[in-house]
Amino acid sequence: MSRERLLFVTGRLAEPSLKVVLQPLAEKVGFDYEIAVLGISVAALMHVNWVQRKLKVPAGVSRVILPGWCTGDLSPLSSQFGLPFERGPKDLFDLPEHFGKSKRAIPPLDDYSIEILAEINHAPRLSEQELLSQAVRYQQSGANVIDLGCIPGETWPGIAAAVRQLRSEGLRVSVDSFDQREVESAVEAGAELVLSCNGTNVDWACKVPAEFVVISDDLRNLDSWNGTIAKLTEAGRSFRLDPVLEPIGFGFAASLQRYFETRRRFPETPMMMGVGNLTELTEVDSAGVNFLLAAICEELQIASVLATEVINWGTTAVREFDLARRLVRHSLQNRVLPKHLGGQLVMLRDPKRRTLGDENLRTMAGQLTDPNFRVFAEGGEVHLMNRDGYWHGSDPYEVFDEMRASTGGSMTAEHAFYLGMELSKARTALTLGKQYIQDETLRWGFLTVDEISALKRRKHRTGESESPTPAVE
Incomplete structure (x- = not known):
C-alpha cells in the first residue's frame, strides 16, 4: 500500500526547523513529504490569495498543509489545485500533535462528587x-452553596x-453561626445547612429543620461528638461530620488522621472538610x-x-478547587494519573517547553534578510535578531542596548514599546520556565487572559504593515 505524500508550505526562516520536525514525524506516522518554501521570510504573513499566486504543487501530492497563521478561505486553493488544503498548527513544533502522535484527547471533566460551600467572610459587614x-x-467560580x-x-x-435575596x-x-436567633431566621428564610453543631447548641439545633455540620466538643477526641450525633439522629435531623482540618504547625497531620478515622468509624455518613484552614493559613500559592x-x-x-x-494568595481558591475536584474525580473513576488533562491548574510554569537550540538559532539569524525583529527565549537567555x-x-536591557549600539538606528516609540513588551515576556518565561512564542500571550492555566497580538493589530489597521516584528529605522 503506497504512503500518502504531503506538501508542507512554509517561509524561508522556518524551513530548517520544519525539516527537523518532519524527519522523525514522517517515519512515525507513515507518510512521505515535500516542503514548498515560498518567497516570504515569515510564514505568519501568508494569505490564501498570495499562496494561490506563488504555490506550485509537485505531482503525486495528495494533501497540502499550510502554516496555521495563514489567513483566508482555503476553498479556492482546493478548487484550483484539486487537492485538500488544511491549516497546520500555529507553532510548527506542534505538528506531532496535529497528526495525533503526541497530543492526548482531553476528556470533558464534567463530573465531580465534591460539593463546594464558598464562605462570604464577615457577611454582616457587607451591603446587599x-x-x-x-x-x-x-x-460562577464553581460554588454550589453560598455560606x-x-x-x-x-x-x-x-x-x-x-x-431571601440570595435564594431569589x-x-x-x-x-x-452558633447564634440561635441567626440560625433560626436564616433557616426560615431558606438556608439549608448550618455550620456548626456540637454539645453547646445541639439541644436547640434538634428543633431547627435544617441539616447541620457536626464538630467535636474536643477536636482531638472524636468520641466527644458521640452525644451530639445521638441527639441529632434521635431528632431525625440530617448531618455531616467535620473532624476539622487544622493548620500546619497546629496539628495538621493529626487532623488528617481524624478524617481517615472518621470515615472508618462512619463509612456511610456524609463528611465535610474546611479547606480554608490550609489555603488561607499557609503562605504558598x-x-x-x-x-x-481534593x-x-x-x-x-x-x-x-x-x-x-x-x-490575597488564595483569591481564586474556589475556582481552583472546582477544577481540582473534576481532575481527581476523573483520575479515580478511570484509574489514571491526573496528567495530560488540559493543564488548567499549571499556572506558574507550563506543561511542556520546546526549544530551537543554539544551532538553529544561529542558522536562522544568518538567513534573515529583512529588518524585522525576531525574539526567542531559551537557554537562560533572550535572543533578538534581524x-x-x-x-x-540574560539581561533584556543589555541585549537591547547592544542592539542599539550595533545598528546605530533610531526607533519609533511604538517599535520600542513593542520590543520592550516582548523582551519582558521573554524574560518572564525564562524566569518561570514557561514557553515563550513571539506575539502570543504567556499561558497561566485557567488565569490566562488572551491578548491581541501585534500581528493581528497591524492586520486590522488599514494601510499599515502586517509585519509582526518592528524594524529599526
Whole structure:
C-alpha cells in the first residue's frame, strides 16, 4: 500500500526547523513529504490569495498543509489545485500533535462528587449589593452553596433578608453561626445547612429543620461528638461530620488522621472538610494545596468542602478547587494519573517547553534578510535578531542596548514599546520556565487572559504593515 505524500508550505526562516520536525514525524506516522518554501521570510504573513499566486504543487501530492497563521478561505486553493488544503498548527513544533502522535484527547471533566460551600467572610459587614456580587462571583467560580459567615458575639438582624435575596437569585445558602436567633431566621428564610453543631447548641439545633455540620466538643477526641450525633439522629435531623482540618504547625497531620478515622468509624455518613484552614493559613500559592485536599476528599468520599477567598494568595481558591475536584474525580473513576488533562491548574510554569537550540538559532539569524525583529527565549537567555545582527544574553536591557549600539538606528516609540513588551515576556518565561512564542500571550492555566497580538493589530489597521516584528529605522 503506497504512503500518502504531503506538501508542507512554509517561509524561508522556518524551513530548517520544519525539516527537523518532519524527519522523525514522517517515519512515525507513515507518510512521505515535500516542503514548498515560498518567497516570504515569515510564514505568519501568508494569505490564501498570495499562496494561490506563488504555490506550485509537485505531482503525486495528495494533501497540502499550510502554516496555521495563514489567513483566508482555503476553498479556492482546493478548487484550483484539486487537492485538500488544511491549516497546520500555529507553532510548527506542534505538528506531532496535529497528526495525533503526541497530543492526548482531553476528556470533558464534567463530573465531580465534591460539593463546594464558598464562605462570604464577615457577611454582616457587607451591603446587599456587595453580598450578592460576591455570591454570584463564587457561583460562577464553581460554588454550589453560598455560606454566610457570621460574626461571633454579634447577632445579624438582616440575615433573613440576605438569605431571601440570595435564594431569589436561585442560589443555595448555608449559614455559619452558633447564634440561635441567626440560625433560626436564616433557616426560615431558606438556608439549608448550618455550620456548626456540637454539645453547646445541639439541644436547640434538634428543633431547627435544617441539616447541620457536626464538630467535636474536643477536636482531638472524636468520641466527644458521640452525644451530639445521638441527639441529632434521635431528632431525625440530617448531618455531616467535620473532624476539622487544622493548620500546619497546629496539628495538621493529626487532623488528617481524624478524617481517615472518621470515615472508618462512619463509612456511610456524609463528611465535610474546611479547606480554608490550609489555603488561607499557609503562605504558598493555593492551587496545589487545593488539589491535594481534593484528592484526599475524593478518596475518603468527603462530599463537601468549605472554601473561602480572603487572603490575597488564595483569591481564586474556589475556582481552583472546582477544577481540582473534576481532575481527581476523573483520575479515580478511570484509574489514571491526573496528567495530560488540559493543564488548567499549571499556572506558574507550563506543561511542556520546546526549544530551537543554539544551532538553529544561529542558522536562522544568518538567513534573515529583512529588518524585522525576531525574539526567542531559551537557554537562560533572550535572543533578538534581524538582518543587522544577532544579540542575546540574560539581561533584556543589555541585549537591547547592544542592539542599539550595533545598528546605530533610531526607533519609533511604538517599535520600542513593542520590543520592550516582548523582551519582558521573554524574560518572564525564562524566569518561570514557561514557553515563550513571539506575539502570543504567556499561558497561566485557567488565569490566562488572551491578548491581541501585534500581528493581528497591524492586520486590522488599514494601510499599515502586517509585519509582526518592528524594524529599526
